[in-house]
Each structure stands twice: as C-alpha cells, then as structure tokens.
Amino acid sequence: MARSFDAVIVGGGHNGLACAAYLARAGKKVLALERRHVLGGAAVSEELFPGFTYSVCSYVVSLLRPWIIRDLELSRFGLEMIPLEASFLPLPDGGSLLRGADPDETRLEISRFSRRDAETMPEFGRAMSKMGLFAKPIIDSQAPDPKSFRPGDLMQLLRLGRHFTNAPPDELELRLKLMTMSAVDFLDEWFESDVLKAPMAVSGIIGTFLGVRSPGTAYVLLHHYMGEIDGAFRSWGFARGGTGSVSNAIAASARHFGAEIRTQASVEKILIRGGEARGVVLESGEEIRAKAVVSGCDPRRTFFGFVGRENLPDEFCAGLDSYRFRGSSGKVNLALDRLPSFTCRPGNGTHLRGDIAIAPGIDYLEHAYDQAKYGDYSERPYLNIVIPSVVDPTLAPPGKHVMSCFVQYAPYDIKEGPERWPERREAFGDAVVDTLAEYIPDIREIILHRQVLSPWDIEKEYGLTEGNIFHGELSLEQLAFLRPVAGWSRYKTPVKNLWLASSGAHPGGGIMAAPGALCARAMLGGRRS
C-alpha cells in the first residue's frame, strides 16, 4: 500500500526545504525527497578534502529573507550569518581598491582614482537604496498577474502601479533607466573611473550569458542595495559552516514542524492522472502518493524531465522552450596551506574578509565575454573570490583556508558541445589559477586540493539545467510575472496540484528562500501566517 502525504516535495534544495517547512508548520503532512546523499541542492557544504569544507556551489548568502529566518526560527536551528566586510579589487599593476563599511575610508580609497567619484558615491548609494526600497515589496510577495481581473490581484497591481508612479520624476527616470540600460551605461552616468565601475558592473552579469555592456544588465545592481536595506540587517554574508548550513537549518526547522525528509531518494517522474499530479515515482520503483506535488527543481527539469510534454499545453511548452538557461559560469574551490598574500596588499586584513573581484576594468570583462560568445571559456575570466575560513574557523584547520572562486565566463555550450567539458575542465581550472597567480604569485605552492566545476558538472551533479546557477537567467524578461512563463508566475502550473517552488519561480535565484516560502503561502491560500 503506497503511503500518502498532503504534499511531496521533489528536491531538497533550500527552496524545496523552505516550502516543506512552511507547509509542515501549517500542519500539513509533508515529505521532501533529495536525490543526493546530502541536502541543500546548490546551497551545500561538503568536506571534499579532509578537514576542509567547501561551499561547493553557491558561496554567499544573498538576500535570505529576514522574515523567513524569523518564521522558521532558523537561528535556533543553527543558522548563523557573518556579513561580508568589504569588496576588494586587486589590480595587476600593484594598485587596488577596497570598499568597506567605513564610508570615510572608502571615500579615500575611491579618491585615489577619482575624487569626483568618491564624492558621488554616497549620493549614488542613497539613490539606489531608494530604488531598493521600491523593489523590496515585489520580492517579498507573489508576482502581480497583469492578466488577472480578480479583485485581490487588481488591488495588488494598483498598489504597485501607484507605488511605481508616485515617485518624484527624477526617481521615476532612474527606475526606467535601471530597467532598460546596460550596467556600464547606467554607471557611466554617475562615475568616471573604470576601476570603480568594473567591480560594480559585474553584479549585473552574474549568472547570465550577457556582457556588462548588454542592455538590461543594470537592473541586477539593485539586488546589492536591497541587501543594504535588509539592514543593519546585512543579508549578504557567509553562513557559519558554509552555505549548506542554510539548507541544514531549514531542514532542521522543517523536521521540527513534522516534515519527513529523505536523501538518496531520486525521483523518476511525477505521477499524473487525468491532468492532475497524484504523487511521484522514485527510480527505485517506489510510488509515493500525495495530494500535491511541489518541485524544488528548475522549470525545465520539472516540466520536461518529471512531467513530460505530453502532459502540458503546447503554449506552455513553447514558453518554456524559450526560457533561457545558458549557464555561463563555473566554480573553482581551493584548499590552501596558508592565507594567500596579494602583491598589491600583502598579509591579512579587511580586504580578505569580504568578496574579492578580479575585474580590473570594463574592457577586461568585455574581452572575457567575447571569448565566451564564440564557445570558449575566458582565458582571463572575471572571478568573484571569497575566503570564508578567515571569519569562520569551522571550515578549515587553524591557519589553513578554503578559497572559493566563482568564474565567469564558462559557457555551458562550449565549442563542439557541452559533453566536451570533462576533457577541458582541468585546463579551465588552470586558467583560473593562472589568473590568480597574477595577483597572488605563490598561489600554486599553497594549493593543497582543487575542485573544478564546469557548468556541465553543475548540471550533472546538482541537476541545474545547463548549469545556470539561478534556474534560468535573472534578466528582466524572465522575472516577476514572466517567471518562468507568462501567466504561470504564481507557483501554480498547468498541471493541477503541481506547484513550482524553486528559483525558477518568482522572485528568482540566490539563497533567498523566497520562492519556496511564497509557494507554500500560495498553496495555503495566500495568507501571510
């Protein structure tokens, strides 16, 4: 006799688990299934080299919603966040730029490149914070549905519309620019220094197959300032124990509320009878019945992998076919024998306690993109580096460190096809280490262990289609009521009782946990508990 649940969740990533926790908290009988031996999906910590714990994929906690931390009591279940202290940009000529929490020090740093920019910076920060305040309610609630005429939806749309147009004209102008311009064009209107603009512009391209001069990339700049608003509150940070701690804390909370969670339980397909989801079938042949099925996986894997085109309307399939994944990044994780020392700023210091960008200029970034456009990884890629062991001693033995390098560009669709990645993987890793060596000359001597992940590896091991870290690009045409397909942005799907709770749903990727939580809210009738 098959067991029956109120909801079965496919995928034990942080969003699937968050949905499970919220449903269990509302008294539902919930089962979450994870294919791998560890929970967390791409928010996972794994000890891949004895004594060294890597945040294998996602490496910082971005915009994890504070209300979710409170609702699910995540601190009680082991989540402890440590904020990033600074953004550091080393330069190949021995110069560097450090932007930290101390506004006066940051002003002095920037003024070494441009005094005008140094004075403009606080003004820019204020303007962006206002924008962030405008965008925040959007990521904390269901996406508005412009095609709906239900009173509740109309009210929400009206409120947002008023929210949008009630601003003074200069703010309105800024919003429109932010939503249409490229990151570089937008920043050009404010700043003159390339050294300042480059590390700011990159936040617009992370996880997309676009360049810093591609239109539409300015919008993502906002995400950084939304973090600022969350606060004293600082939602950009490390989780003690690696990003897997976020998933583990959510899982512990879900279990506390009564959810059941299984690992090494690989789902083969979602059971559909008469256009309705009835449960799942595992690869082992086991059948699990449930009143609702929730997918914590990305849209393509969910609908074309577990559901099948035959069970979906053509129009929806067409929408999904044009939904873009295009993984563009890889990851290199290093275990280090000692703290790396930068030529431009030797020794320990604040510069190692935040994120470090290898992005020494706009042209450098565009060159990196050029190679990717034609199917190569960048020989000199953009790197976003963190050394979380500097502030979190649980990750490595005393005196030793783990270094995480996010690498862009590494196109999924590499020349001659993605299946070429295994033979090019280590050469790609070498390119990253060679890039690092231009700033940290002795880096090769202190590497104890290296893990290289191409987008192909990310797809194979972590189930992210085309290795896209956000379950689909975070570009405006794939956000809000358009994510993942117009008309299906509110966690419901064309299959009755099948719900989408992943980063492929509004408000999108990153360790936010909002899609999972908002999906649960929608399932429970839209009430904020």
Added chain:
Amino acid sequence: MPRPTPFHPRTSELCTSLLYKEWAGCYAVRRYDVYHEREYYALRHQATVMDATPLYKYEVQGPDAAALLSRVMVRGFMKAKPGRVAYVCWCDQHGKVLDDGTVTRLGEEHFRVTSADPALAWLQRNARGLTVQVNDISRTLGALALQGPRSCEILRQIIGPSVADLAFFGAIAVNYQLDGKSVEGVVTRTGYTGDLGYELWIEAEHALFLWDALMEAGRIHGLLPMGLDALDVARVEAGFLLGGVDYTSARTAFIERQKSTPFELGFDWMVKLKRPDFVGKAALCSEKERGPARRFVGLEIHWDDFADIHEAFGLPPHLTPETCREGVPLYAGQRQVGYATSRTFSPLLKKYLALATLQSGHAEPGTELQIEVTCEYERKVARATVRELPFYNPERKKAKPPLAPAREGPV
C-alpha cells in the same frame, strides 16, 4: 580624569577609533574600529578578549568569610564548594537590590567578590563581630574576559589542556606560561556574553605578558580585542541585565519606585530563603508570599510593524548598531504596563530585541504588547511579544569544549 588599566598600553595601541567610555573610573574601549560589528562576529564565531579590569574586586578572607557572604548575599555560602563561582545579587534591609556580581570560592576561608559599584563599605559594615578581612583589590588585580567558541583552544596554549575540564561556573588556580616564566593566577569559566568563555585574573604587574601571550596564541584562531559596544549587544542576546540601565541600585534610587526586588529582576532562582537570617530576608519572605508586582522579561519587537512605520515615511527601517539604553514605554491597549530599558537588533537572530520591566499580569511569555517607536519625531507603536530569556543560548556555553587533537609544532 579616568585612569588607565594595566592593559591600557596594549589596548590603546589597537584602539584606532579613539572611542572610550568611563567605566568605574577607568578608560574602557567602546570599540576598536569605527564599527563594532567585526568584534561582535568574532565573539560569536571565533574569540574575543576584553579588558574587564574596571570591575570592582574584593578579597574576603578569614574563618568567617563564608558567614559574611551568607549574611550579605541572597544565597548562602557555607556549603559552597571551593572552585565554584556563583552569580548573585545583594539587597538592603528592605529587600531592594543593591548590586549584582560574582562570588568565587578559592579556598575554605578565601573568597573573591566582583561588583559593578564599590562594595567595600557594605561588606565591612556587615562584618561586625565576624573574623574576616575584606580587601579592595580592584586596582591590583587585572581581569581579561576571553570569550567565544575558540576561547578554550586559545587558553589551552597558555595554561594547558586541563582547561577543557573546567566546568561552567568553575574556577581554578593556574600557572600562566608567560614569556618563559610561570605566573600564578585564577581562571573562571564565566562571562557576560552568553557564550563559551573564561575570565582570566592576574596580578596587574604581569598583565601585559598575559595580553601578549593571548594575542599570540589567538592569532590563527581569529582572536580580536573587543570593546563595550559589542558586549552590550551580546549581553542583551544573553538576557543579562545591567545595573544602572535595566534596574537602579537601591543605593542610588531617589524614590521607592526606582528600586527593585530580586524577584522583580528574575533572580528568583538565586534567592535562598530557608536559611539563617541575612540582610533583607524578612522583606524578601513577604515579597515572595505576595508575588512581585513587576517582572523583568525579554521582548521581541515585531519587525514587520517596525518596517511598516518607517515605510510610511518612505524610509528603510533603521536602528543604531549599538544597544539603545533609552527607556521607552510599553502598552497593553491604552494603558502603560511597563517599559523597555535595553534594545538591540540581534545580528545573529535577525530580531529586534529588548529587555523590559512589566507589570506582573502582562509578563507571561507569549503576551502581546505595544512598544513606542519614534520615527521622524513622531510617536508610533509596534507590536512586541514577551519572550523567555535568554534569547540566545548556544549549547557550547555550558558543554565541555571539544579540543582539536594536539598538534605537532606550530602551524
């Protein structure tokens, strides 16, 4: 003018912010850097060291030492075991709290008392007829609070691995290995942070050697010096009240209502009434009978309400990173039923927390009240829920610290 502590030559070198407070007549660092955030996170994730020398410290010695402390404090010390520390408060004859501090039994006839305010006169006045010596060692005894999850690892390098066996609220006499020589001192597993931690007591003349040895041992563990601002956040998370902020000493109170009984402060657990006469006993017995009129509680302020109040003005929610010590009223409907005395945003719990005093009928955990919030000079209210203290209570606080296996040579 405040005077420097024995650690001042080192702390002042590191205190680039030049931000000090006066603490018991001494210079005390508020924060070493422009922001105290790094110190706070080091405390919760690595380790911090804080100069606690300004505490008032007394040596109580003689055959009647235990009898004196039993007479003065709200609990007895006749049966206290050597090697144990007690957190305790003491009252005037009307059962109103004068101060709170620690009492450490170092030997059969040897105790050490710490207090926030001077206590020599009070101890001596109550020693009439007893064979006991009370000496003020406030200036000659240096104190460092070494706190945080890595504190045990660091301390073992200076006093050996036996430190891991020291129980919560235990005390041991130690030989600090400093600069090639062995220096006697005391280590207690105590603190004001609600975390794993120790307090290190040492004669002032050796203070700098201890500081240097700690900093060296702590280097690879991320040890940072910590000031009072980070401590003030941590102690609210830990639910520790602060004399002069969360309650007024009966000694300095101008009117009756400013005074508090131990029951009102949540010190019920430390008051032992079934024992011979002690200062304030009669008043405390009838207070216990009656039940306290007020209760000291934890509060969680509803963040969404707080954010909404700001959003109505087009502002993002804003709080100072330091603990705010300005009292604000608490309401149940239209009626004021108490006041919050310390408020802080907990970076770890992502919650806006307060320590508060409430009329007993409104003090049950889970009770919902309103707290005054001022935004743009306008008075508003946000909901706040009574919570049990402490807000933050990690297992490591009381557990036996796991030590890494001994390493060969330096790493």
